[in-house]
Amino acid sequence: MMIPRLTNLFTLFLLVLPFTLAHRIDIDPGEKECYFESLQPQDKMTITYEVGGSTSGGHLDIDFYVVDPHGKTIYTQHKKSQGSFSLSASSSGKYTYCFSNEMSSYARKVLSFNVHGQLYIGDEEQIAPVEQEVRDLSAGLQLVKDEQAYLVVRERVHRNTCESTNSRVKWWAIVQTVILFSLCAWNVHYLKSWFEVKRVL
Template sequence: MMLRWLLLPFLAVAFAHRIEVEQGDQQCYFEDLQTHDRMTVTYEVGGSTNSGSLDIDFLVVGPGKVQVYKNFGESQGTWTVTAPGAGRYTYCFSNAVGNGRKTVSFNVHGVMHIDDEEQMAPVELEIRNLASGLQMVKDEQSYLVVRERVHRDTCESTNSRVKWWAIVQIILLLGVCGWNVHYLKSWFEVKRVL
């Protein structure tokens, strides 16, 4: 019995996923929750085949096919629910109006509800709190990895543009110098009149 209570905090679900959502496509996932279970979905768009938008549409449909949450055109977000009753929650990432393929990283984690929490020993409650805090640290690290990748891609893109702009400027400068030499040379040419 005591082993069950010690392992219960570690039953909090924690998955890290990375998916590719094609242009005009929608990918959906679901979780079955019991009454008072808590679930959180955090997501972030970490890349796109086009050099522009990093946005995605996120929607959640609860039990009875009722839409409970929607977030359109955002590059990141968090959604949390404490289930009022047992049922299936479906969450979808949609790239219906976007252009290009998008890479989405998302985490799903939750806590199962325990009815007799006041009967738990203080050590067991502390273990649950530590497990929850550890999950928050893991989520923050995943978020930082994605942000670092986005910033690195932006820096590499900017560096490439600066390099090509410098090459174009050098070519233009050499062209203008060549034209100036030719023009000045034409002033000093001796013109013969016959």
């Protein structure tokens, strides 16, 4: 009787494991990218995102909104560099979420986002203690994965910032060096011409 019990626990563990999708996309100026998830009532979904880069010196921001199966916008954020949104489905159907770069006319945005959730599988009061522990462990593992994904994105943003700063410092040092040598050459030429005039006098 132990083997069927273990089989049931393993099956339950597979059922309660959160679904997770991780993406990295480029969004051109004036464009938007939309995705959808098919959910049933009481299914849960969380979307986290962060703008990890921008071309042409643009701002690290994006517009984000979520539309329910009836076409109603249930959440929106404007010009944010990062964000998170969680929902519990009230009706079955496709829940659409979009990332819009339509407010930008020249900068392409590099976006990283994760989609994860929990499928509803029954009444909590009817779940055995061991099965509830499996659910709790699954939720804890998902929190760890989310934190790791967030740290990876933050590290990428900080690295891009450091590389951009180093590049600007390098070019500014080059410009300063050119200006310094130009001033030295002009001073030498000016002093030389002044002494030549003195000798003629």
